Amino acid sequence: MLLLLLVLLCRTAICRTLLLEDDPCYDDVGRPLRCIPDFVNAAFGRLVVASSSEPTNPARYLTDLNNPSNVTCWASNINSTETVVNLTLSLGKKYELTYISLQFCGPKPDSLAIYKSMNYGETWYPFQFYSSQCRKVFGKSPNVPLTRSNEQESLCADARIGIEPATGGRVAFSTLEGRPSAYDFDNSPVLQDWVTATDIRVVLVRVHPWSMTTLSPNDTELSTVYSVSDLAIGGRCKCNGHASRCVMGSDGSLACDCKHNTAGRDCEKCKPFHFDRPWRRATAQNVHECVEGASYNFAIKNREVRFQDGRSVK
Numbered sequence: 001m002l003l004l005l006l007v008l009l010c011r012t013a014i015c016r017t018l019l020l021e022d023d024p025c026y027d028d029v030g031r032p033l034r035c036i037p038d039f040v041n042a043a044f045g046r047l048v049v050a051s052s053s054e055p056t057n058p059a060r061y062l063t064d065l066n067n068p069s070n071v072t073c074w075a076s077n078i079n080s081t082e083t084v085v086n087l088t089l090s091l092g093k094k095y096e097l098t099y100i101s102l103q104f105c106g107p108k109p110d111s112l113a114i115y116k117s118m119n120y121g122e123t124w125y126p127f128q129f130y131s132s133q134c135r136k137v138f139g140k141s142p143n144v145p146l147t148r149s150n151e152q153e154s155l156c157a158d159a160r161i162g163i164e165p166a167t168g169g170r171v172a173f174s175t176l177e178g179r180p181s182a183y184d185f186d187n188s189p190v191l192q193d194w195v196t197a198t199d200i201r202v203v204l205v206r207v208h209p210w211s212m213t214t215l216s217p218n219d220t221e222l223s224t225v226y227s228v229s230d231l232a233i234g235g236r237c238k239c240n241g242h243a244s245r246c247v248m249g250s251d252g253s254l255a256c257d258c259k260h261n262t263a264g265r266d267c268e269k270c271k272p273f274h275f276d277r278p279w280r281r282a283t284a285q286n287v288h289e290c291v292e293g294a295s296y297n298f299a300i301k302n303r304e305v306r307f308q309d310g311r312s313v314k
């Protein structure tokens with residue numbers, strides 16, 4: 001209240017700027033603006049749990065500083081007979097992801113799968129597959145066309161990702177590439193849900209390069225050690241347009257610094273006593289600020305939207 005009074009009394013732009021501390025969630029006269037946290041590599045410095053590692057090439061080398069003049073590589077255990085190696089990383093909060101990329105030190109695997117979780121690893125959903133044998137290795141049809149009716153479908157890229165270059169190649173998955181509503185992301189709850197993740201799991205699958213069958217544990221002649229120098233996950237902390245940053249709370253968990261009278265770790269609801277109109281995600285055209293007032297009947301009259309985990313809203 002005091003701040004509002006000072007803003008109203010404050011007649012110069014400098015005075016307003018000083019009072020509002022250049023908060024990107026408000027303009028210079030205190031009107032709300034859609035605001036989003038910075039784009040970051042959400043994997044940087046985070047712990048990756050690898051199902052197999054060489055003691056000299058630990059999983060922390062996947063997310064350390066990627067310095068081209070001092071490349072550090074994680075490697076799967078050279079004595080392992082496993083044909084599948086998992087790399088699992090928790091982001092500690094919901095993020096909206098733009099890409100996931102792996103920079104290999106050694107040969108790329110023939111097949112690779114990327115999964116995501118939206119509930120801290122309780123359930124997992126396929127994000128993307130790569131294989132020269134999509135049907136055989138992952139049971140997926142290759143090259144399925146994307147339309148507005150299947151925008152949350154994971155695809156299998158029918159590509160020999162292990163061929164070129166022989167070593168040091170990169171695999172990069174762009175979450176919105178080829179998805180028709182990407183150009184209208186603000187108005188696509190389906191794609192907003194599609195890019196949301198709390199955890200990422202990369203599954204490297206070792207297959208026989210000629211017969212395209214999964215290697216048997218005894219097939220040591222062809223066994224390869226996976227080696228990756230960098231796992232990068234590009235995206236933004238998910239705050240639904242109601243915060244410009246995420247901060248570590250006193251309980252050690254990451255949360256949005258919510259503005260516009262919103263609340264929750266992702267600013268996904270109105271704060272108490274601000275229910276005069278229903279919560280909405282901010283768009284470029286309308287911030288949908290929560291407004292102080294009596295309880296509101298949250299009847300959302302939009303068309304039904306079905307999400308990947310079976311949830312639906314009307």
Ligand SMILES: [Ca+2]
Nearest residue numbers: 061062072229
């Ligand atoms: Ca590294």
